[in-house]
Amino acid sequence: MCLAVPGQLLSIHTQPDDLEGLFRSGRVSFGGAIREVSLACVPEAQVGDYVIVHAGFALTVLDTEEAERTLAATAAIASGS
Numbered sequence: 001m002c003l004a005v006p007g008q009l010l011s012i013h014t015q016p017d018d019l020e021g022l023f024r025s026g027r028v029s030f031g032g033a034i035r036e037v038s039l040a041c042v043p044e045a046q047v048g049d050y051v052i053v054h055a056g057f058a059l060t061v062l063d064t065e066e067a068e069r070t071l072a073a074t075a076a077i078a079s080g081s
Contacts, residue, residue, distance in 0.1 A: 004054035005030060005074070006067045009047055012039065028053060031071075 007028035015023050024039040028051060038057045039045050050067030051058035062070070 004052045004059060006050050006052055006062055006070050009045055009049045009051055012047060
């Protein structure tokens with residue numbers, strides 16, 4: 001089973017010679033824990049977007065409403081409610 005979690009994209013880092021965006025990365029906040037992730041699979045991602053991340057790769061961009069529902073459900077599971 002794989003687990004992918006939503007996080008909010010805080011910043012984007014690019015390399016000048018990376019014409020195809022393969023080395024584009026960003027800092028993503030997962031409830032305060034901040035990690036650097038690859039954005040190669042989501043060239044459309046912008047700062048403030050929520051992204052689904054698995055194994056250090058952002059796989060898709062979520063709309064804010066869906067991300068908030070997912071985070072609320074995860075928090076409810078974690079609290080045992």
